[in-house]
Each structure stands twice: as C-alpha cells, then as structure tokens.
Amino acid sequence: MNAEQQKYDVFQAIADPSRRKVLQLLSNKNQSIAELASHFDISRTAVVKHINILAEAGLISGKKQGKEKIYELQPESLKELKDWLAYFEQFWHNKLTKFKYVVENDTLNNK
Amino acid sequence: MNAEQQKYDVFQAIADPSRRKVLQLLSNKNQSIAELASHFDISRTAVVKHINILAEAGLISGKKQGKEKIYELQPESLKELKDWLAYFEQFWHNKLTKFKYVVENDTLNNK
DNA sequence: TTGACATAACACCATTTGGTTATATATAAT
C-alpha cells in the first residue's frame, strides 16, 4: 500500500506557462502526445514531463489507443482552485465596495 | 527606463504553500513582516523572500510605518486567475451536463 | 548617544525544476 505521495498539486501544476498551454490545447480537443508536442518549441520529452505533472495533479488523463496515448482535460480538479479563489473574492469585493463608498462620500470629506 | 521584467506572475506566486499562507494571514488583518513571520517555522529572511515575490506579483503591498513595514492584501490582482479559471469552468460545466445527459438516458442505451 | 528593534541586503547552499539527448519498448503497416 504505497502512500502515493502526490508530489504536484493543482497550484503547482498551473504555475508553468507550458502546462497552462497544454490545458488550453486539450480544452480545444483531446489529442495525443505527438499532437500536443507539435505546438511547442521544446522537445517531446519535455512536453511529456509537463503532461505527467498535469496528470499527477488530476487535471488531465490519458488512455492508450493503439500506439497513441490520447489525453483529455479533467477540469473538475480545478474546483480546489475555484474554492480557494472564492475565499479571496470576498475581500476583493469588500475592497471595491469600500472604495465606492469613499468616492460617493467625497464631498462630505472636504469640510 | 528599466524594462522592469516581472519575474513572478500570479500563477507562480500562489504556487507555494507558504505564500498562500501569507495571503491568508493578510486577509485576516494587515500586519508587519515580524508578525507575519511569527506564524512560520522558517526563518524571517525566508518569509521576506516570499513576501517580496507576492509583492512583485501585485498580490500584496507594503508601506513603511515608523520602523515597521505593514503589508496589505491586494486581492484585485487575482482577477487574472479568475478569468483564467472562468474559461475552464465552461468545460467543467459542459462535462457535468454531458454526464447528466448520459445518466438520464441510461435506459435508452440498454437496447 | 547608546541600545534595542525591525527591516534590508548579502553571500552561500541543497534540492527541485525544466530542459536536453540517447536508448528501449510496443504497435502498425508493408
């Protein structure tokens, strides 16, 4: 029962521009490693490493089809990010509200 | 006119757990470097590095007050992340919809 | 002015990261 230490989480996975590009490409259509790699200037091996990191974070999944391995976006794993963001959006909106208040009451402050 | 190459963007800034913790602490209240650092096991110097990265990404800002430097959350900078996420949520919901469709039409498939 | 305190600036280090090339394995097609 290997404890399966997940080395990469969603936050780390999306930190790299190449990995975000992979997600974007897969959002357009499911595709093989070769097809994905064709959109990058870096080596196929390098792209595969990014793919593995994304898969480890649960953001994509791949299944072998003949000699190809077709990858698919798994966007549900972004929920963790969404929840994290939602917490901070609360403060974001509060701040905007406060700003709005200050502006609307500007003349009152010029006593 | 130094081109001010921004080394850290929002995606990278939030990738590190310590930095997310700094954001969380600042969401609670504005505070000095010393106070922030008191919540970590790592050295003050290390915390300062994280703070600088967050500031560079525009997620926080600090102003000198006497001998202290008080930092404040700048949540508007999370908009970039929010927009990025919104794009993928579209696929997320589509997928859930598709799944719902399959379930609801399950008996039809058992021909 | 001396001491205490908060932050800033350095120099240094181990590990991780993002990349490379080379080699092996599995599947398809001739």
Place this chain on the structure above:
DNA sequence: ATTATATATAACCAAATGGTGTTATGTCAA
C-alpha cells in the same frame, strides 16, 4: 519479418527555488 511510428525510460545538466546565517541600515526610546 522488417521497418516506421508513438510512447516510455534513463542519465545528465544548468538555472531557479526555497532555505540558511551574517552583516548593514534605519528608527524609536532611554
């Protein structure tokens, strides 16, 4: 069976990252 294609795996490397400790610098208080 042979060859071409797609992916997998391994060994390697430079640079970035996250951490350390030490040494300035600025500010408040006695």
